[in-house]
Structure formats: C-alpha cells, structure tokens
Amino acid sequence: MKNWLIQNALLVNEGQRTVSDLRIRDGRIDTIAPGLSGRADETVVDATGLWLLPGMIDDQVHFREPGMEYKADFATESRAAVAGGITSYMEMPNSKPTTTTLDALEDKYARAAAKSVANHAFYLGATNDNLEVIRALDPKAACGIKIFMGASTGNMLVDNPDTLNAIFRDAPTIIVTHCEDTPTIEANLAAERERYGDAIPVGRHPYIRSREACIKSTRLAISLAQRHGTQLHVLHITTADELALFSPGPLQGKRITAETCMHFLHYSEEDYATLGNQIKCNPAIKSASDRDAIIAAVREGRIDVLATDHAPHTLEEKAQPYEKAPSGLPLVQFALQCALERHFDGQLSLERVVECTSHAPANLFRVKERGFLREGYWADLVLVDPRRPHRVSRDQVLSRCGWSPFEGTTFRSSITATWVNGHRAWHQGQLDDSQMGKRLEFAR
Incomplete structure (x- = not known):
C-alpha cells in the first residue's frame, strides 16, 4: 500500500x-x-x-445484490460511490432473497468482501415473523435493524401491531424505519385510479404517497420508540409536517433522530414535468415549500444525517407507465456534490454538510474509527x-443502470x-x- x-x-x-x-x-x-x-x-x-473532507458515510443504499444484479451489484455501485466521495455505505435488506436471516446477512458480507471498493455494512430486515432472528442478532454484526412501516419488496411490510411493539421492545441495536402508512397510500391510489384509470400522471405521486401517509407512520414509530426507550432513526424525511416531531440541536444525547436524502434537498414536485418517473421514489418528492423546510431543518439540527437512498432501476423499467415504473433513483456518484450545492447557495455551512454526511452517521451508528479527520x-x-465545475453526462455514469437524474x-x-x-x-x-x-x- x-x-x-x-x-x-x-x-x-x-x-x-x-x-x-x-x-x-x-x-x-x-x-x-x-x-x-x-x-x-x-x-x-x-x-x-x-x-x-472525511469520506461520506451513506446510511441508506440499495445495491440490488443478490437477486437483481441486472441493474446493480456491489461491484458497480461501490465504484460509483467512491467516484462520488462516498467511502462507506450501509445497505438495505430488500434484496432477493431478503436479508431477514443471519445467514443471508453474512452472505452479503462475503459478497461485498470480494467485490466492494468501498467499506460496507448491512441491515437485518424485520418481517412479521422473524422476531426471534432479531432477538438473536449480535449488535456488532449489522449496522441496524430495518423496518418497512410501508409496503416494500417481498414479505417486508411489518404491519402487525404486536410484532412492531415486540421489535421496538427487544431490538438489540438501533432501529431505522421507512415510514409511510400503507392503508392511506392504497386509498389514495384507488381514488387516482377512479379519476385517471390506468393513465395516472407521475405528478400525482406525491399525493398518492402523501404527506398524511408519512406523518401518520412517523408518529407511530416515534410513539413506539418513546414507549420502549428504543434508539430510532427515521429515514428519508420528505415533509415539513414531520419536522416538529424531531428535536433541533446536536446529535449527542438524542434517542430519536432523522435523515433526509440529497434529492429531497434538490428537487420539488415541479420537476416531475421534465424528469417524470426518473425521480419517482418512495417516499415521494413533494413541494418546494417542503424542500425549503427540510433544508432549514438540516441547518438547525432537526435532521441529523444526509444520505442517498440510492436505488437504481433500468431506463426501460422507468419508461413504463406510472403504476408499473419502479420507485428509486441512482444517486451515489453525485450525491456529495449535490449536498455541496446547498453550501454554494448559502443554505448550509460547509461544516454542517460534513457533519451530516460523515460525523453524524459515524456517531449515530457508532462506526469504529471512521467519519473524522483524526490521527489514528x-x-x-x-x-x-x-x-x-462539473457538468454531468450519461457517459460518466458508473452505476450499472447507466443513467442519472442529474444528467445536464x-x-x-x-x-x-x-x-x-x-x-x-x-x-x-x-x-x-x-x-x-x-x-x-x-x-x-
């Protein structure tokens, strides 16, 4: 070396x-x-x-391995990540098969050891029926426990109240949540189908994956965490409505924290008109006023961590009609530059960007000897x-999907x-x- x-x-x-x-x-x-x-x-x-700067630690990515390697794997996406200044990532469990057993968790570590240019850790996923697996988890073996409190890939929607209560009570390590209320989303979708048939415009996405769905689910997660004293990290906040549920100020001493993602700092619902399904993601990008409130919340410490929720799909998949087009977008390669735009705009200090992309995830997840410029x-x-300046073009993209919403x-x-x-x-x-x-x- x-x-x-x-x-x-x-x-x-x-x-x-x-x-x-x-x-x-x-x-x-x-x-x-x-x-x-x-x-x-x-x-x-x-x-x-x-x-x-200390390398970015991305606490939320979907690298699609195993099971969906036709659009991403640990090799391609880790290379895109380091090209964007991301040196460590924490990968989500909704692969195929899902990472909901200890064997599946260790299989991912073995795969990444052979392929990943970036440092890596993996979440154990929660389901309605793997409570004993969660209880048996060594806290050092996973970055955390992921609960989808909203519909997801496979059998990963945890909607049994008794199971949710038990997971929050017995979790041996930090819980991270995707908070959207599925019944609310399903009712909204049914109303849009009644109105538009099978031609729902993508611009209706933030009204289907609505703010009401987000805040209802986030309130439930916080109430469970408060009941049991659980360490809870709520992922990808998208609405101004949720921000009052989180405390401003430094991360130290908080048991309940929040994250948002780069695309929620950059885009608003006005961008569906030009980018369409390319920026369709769950939870949805919402209004410009939500975006402005989220940036202010990052500045004052209500939001503690900035991440990507990198979730690549092929352009062919994204070109399908709204309901068939999958949610998620590739972000790791240009995420840090996107965050730094908020500094150039005078909205976030350079020090705050570094805090939210490096220091905070290191401290929150207790990552050993990373996330800071420190001797040793x-x-x-x-x-x-x-x-x-750097103008993004498609030929630069290293993710296997081969495109970026930031092109141009x-x-x-x-x-x-x-x-x-x-x-x-x-x-x-x-x-x-x-x-x-x-x-x-x-x-x-």
Whole structure:
C-alpha cells in the first residue's frame, strides 16, 4: 500500500476549517499538522485550494445484490460511490432473497468482501415473523435493524401491531424505519385510479404517497420508540409536517433522530414535468415549500444525517407507465456534490454538510474509527475542488443502470480524489479498484 502526504489542503472537520497537511501511512491517518515534509516512501499531493473532507458515510443504499444484479451489484455501485466521495455505505435488506436471516446477512458480507471498493455494512430486515432472528442478532454484526412501516419488496411490510411493539421492545441495536402508512397510500391510489384509470400522471405521486401517509407512520414509530426507550432513526424525511416531531440541536444525547436524502434537498414536485418517473421514489418528492423546510431543518439540527437512498432501476423499467415504473433513483456518484450545492447557495455551512454526511452517521451508528479527520483513524478521505465545475453526462455514469437524474446538471465542485483505507480509489476521473473496502466495525 502506498503512503501519502497531502499538503496545503483546507481540512474541514469537527466544525473547523484549517489549512494543513495530512500524512497517510499503512492505511490510516498518521499525522495532521502544517509544514510536513515528504518522505522517500510517500507520494506527495499538492492540495492547494482544495477541500479535504472525511469520506461520506451513506446510511441508506440499495445495491440490488443478490437477486437483481441486472441493474446493480456491489461491484458497480461501490465504484460509483467512491467516484462520488462516498467511502462507506450501509445497505438495505430488500434484496432477493431478503436479508431477514443471519445467514443471508453474512452472505452479503462475503459478497461485498470480494467485490466492494468501498467499506460496507448491512441491515437485518424485520418481517412479521422473524422476531426471534432479531432477538438473536449480535449488535456488532449489522449496522441496524430495518423496518418497512410501508409496503416494500417481498414479505417486508411489518404491519402487525404486536410484532412492531415486540421489535421496538427487544431490538438489540438501533432501529431505522421507512415510514409511510400503507392503508392511506392504497386509498389514495384507488381514488387516482377512479379519476385517471390506468393513465395516472407521475405528478400525482406525491399525493398518492402523501404527506398524511408519512406523518401518520412517523408518529407511530416515534410513539413506539418513546414507549420502549428504543434508539430510532427515521429515514428519508420528505415533509415539513414531520419536522416538529424531531428535536433541533446536536446529535449527542438524542434517542430519536432523522435523515433526509440529497434529492429531497434538490428537487420539488415541479420537476416531475421534465424528469417524470426518473425521480419517482418512495417516499415521494413533494413541494418546494417542503424542500425549503427540510433544508432549514438540516441547518438547525432537526435532521441529523444526509444520505442517498440510492436505488437504481433500468431506463426501460422507468419508461413504463406510472403504476408499473419502479420507485428509486441512482444517486451515489453525485450525491456529495449535490449536498455541496446547498453550501454554494448559502443554505448550509460547509461544516454542517460534513457533519451530516460523515460525523453524524459515524456517531449515530457508532462506526469504529471512521467519519473524522483524526490521527489514528482509517484514511477515508475525499478531496474536493470548489473551483472546478462539473457538468454531468450519461457517459460518466458508473452505476450499472447507466443513467442519472442529474444528467445536464452543472455542479459547482468536482471530486478530485477519494481514498478508502488509505488507498486512492478515485483520482481525476480514473478508478483504481485494485483494493477492496473493509467491513465496517461498530463500537457497541
């Protein structure tokens, strides 16, 4: 493994900006100090004018393996992730078969060890009938327990009240939830079918996957967590209505936290007119006022984590009529640049972006020795050029699905380089996938 000396970078870490040097030795951050001199066994990088950030930890991705490798797998999507400055990811259980047994969980780790350029961890999925599996989970073996409190792939909708209560009572580790009320969605869909038949416009998606469905389910999850003292993390908040349910301020000491995703900071329902099913996702992208409220909530700490919910589908699948077109969009390759747009717009500080993409997920999930620029930590780093715009085109896309909703978008920054465990996996548009990432460890 190469050793590195990154000189003259603007380090953004733990609420501070410092022009300094950073030395990487044996995969870890060895020294952070100004004025370091290069050694004979080091490759020196002049990072004058560039930002050096801890690599993003994405707490919500769907990489489709096993069972749907025709549209994504751990190899393709992890490479897209490191190209976008994501050095670690936490992957969801609604694969085929679902990750709802301990054997299925370990199978994913084995697959990722052989294929994934990024560091990785996996959720154990909850169902109405795997309570004993959840009780038997080693808290260090999974990033968390995922509950779909809304319809999902396979047998993963947990809607039995007794089972939900027991999972929240007995969970050995953090619970993360997808909160949408299925009966509400089904009633909304029936009304839209009555009105439009089989030609429902995609612009009706936020009224089918409605704000009422979101807030009803989120309230239920929070009430269960409060009843049992459970650590709960509510994923992909999309409505202004839900924000009052979460406390503002620092993450430390919170038992109930919230996440939102890059596309909810970037798009609004007005974009269905041009992007259609390409931005169809669950929960749905909603109004511009919801988007503005969510950005404000990130700023004040009501929302603690920024993630992607990366969920690729083929263009052929997305070209189907509304009801047949699957929900989800590919995001990992350009997610960090999308978040940084909120900084360039003056809506979020650079320090807050780093907090929500790196520090907060590391602290929330108790990821060991990652998520910060600290001596002794693994060297998971991203070097950003804030002066070099980047226009997204389809030929750049590394995800297997081969497209991005950001095509034609010009971001005001570029990802210059990404280091994963001290290995420079991405540099100026070129991948070096000669080293695989590591299984995330949890200090629990």
